[in-house]
Amino acid sequence: MARSMGWLYFGEMKYLLALLLCTVLFIAAGCSGGDSPNSDTGSVSTEQFNKEIAAGVVLVDFWAPWCPPCRRQGPIVDDVAEKAKAYGKVIKLNVDDEPAVASKYGIRSIPTLIIFKDGEIQKQFQGLTDASTLIAAMKAAG
Numbered sequence: 001m002a003r004s005m006g007w008l009y010f011g012e013m014k015y016l017l018a019l020l021l022c023t024v025l026f027i028a029a030g031c032s033g034g035d036s037p038n039s040d041t042g043s044v045s046t047e048q049f050n051k052e053i054a055a056g057v058v059l060v061d062f063w064a065p066w067c068p069p070c071r072r073q074g075p076i077v078d079d080v081a082e083k084a085k086a087y088g089k090v091i092k093l094n095v096d097d098e099p100a101v102a103s104k105y106g107i108r109s110i111p112t113l114i115i116f117k118d119g120e121i122q123k124q125f126q127g128l129t130d131a132s133t134l135i136a137a138m139k140a141a142g
Contacts (some may be wrong), residue, residue, distance in 0.1 A: 043063075043091075043092045043093060043094040043097065044091050044092065044093055044098075045097075045098065046098050046100060046101050048091075049091070049093055049098065049101055052089060052091050053116040053119050054118070054119050055118055055119075056088055056089065056117070056118065057087055057088030057089070057115065057116070057117050057122075057138055057141045057142045058088055058089045058090070058091060058115070058116045058117075059077070059080060059081075059084070059088065059089070059090045059091070059113060059114075059115050059116075059134060059137075059138055060090075060091055060092070060093055060113065060114050060115075060116065061073065061074075061077045061090070061091070061092040061093070061111060061113050062093050062095050062102055062105070062107045062110055062111065062112040062113070062114070063092055063093070063094060063095065063110055063111050064094060064095050064096050064110055065094065065096070066096075067110050067111065069110070069111055069127065069128055070110050070111045072128060073111040073113075073128055073129070074092075076128075076129070076130065076131050076134075077090060077092065077113075077134075079131045080131050080134045080135055080138070083131065083135055084134070084135045084138050084139075087135065087138040087139045087141075087142050088115075088138050088141070088142060095107060095110060105121075109126055109127075111126075111127065111128065111129075112124065112125070112126050113125040113126075113129055113134065115134075115137050115138055115141050117141045117142070122137075122140075122141040123137045123140075123141065125137075
């Protein structure tokens with residue numbers, strides 16, 4: 001009886017170790033990609049942000065490099081920047097580097113995407129948002 005309980009304990013430990021390994025791999029996979037040195041759309045400073053949103057339609061991606069959903073949103077935002085040139089500009093703002101701007105616009109979770117027109121908020125999205133939704137919103141704001 002004692003021997004069978006030992007094997008049961010060993011089996012549970014293998015399960016827990018496998019679960020831990022899967023969790024680590026999942027987190028590591030979520031942290032790859034996104035806003036990379038190859039990104040076409042770089043982050044802006046507070047001063048640049050204020051200039052960019054002052055005129056026209058601008059999609060702003062509020063993000064942080066440590067945020068896995070933000071890093072998955074990054075390539076989508078880059079795609080929107082390429083496809084929506086006719087409708088407006090796309091910029092990214094790192095909330096860790098520019099906390100005052102994030103606070104001003106009440107950013108509590110990231111990624112948050114805001115579409116501005118002539119400095120005024122037109123539409124806001126929280127969480128992962130697909131390219132077609134963002135492009136349609138930019139087009140509607142124009």
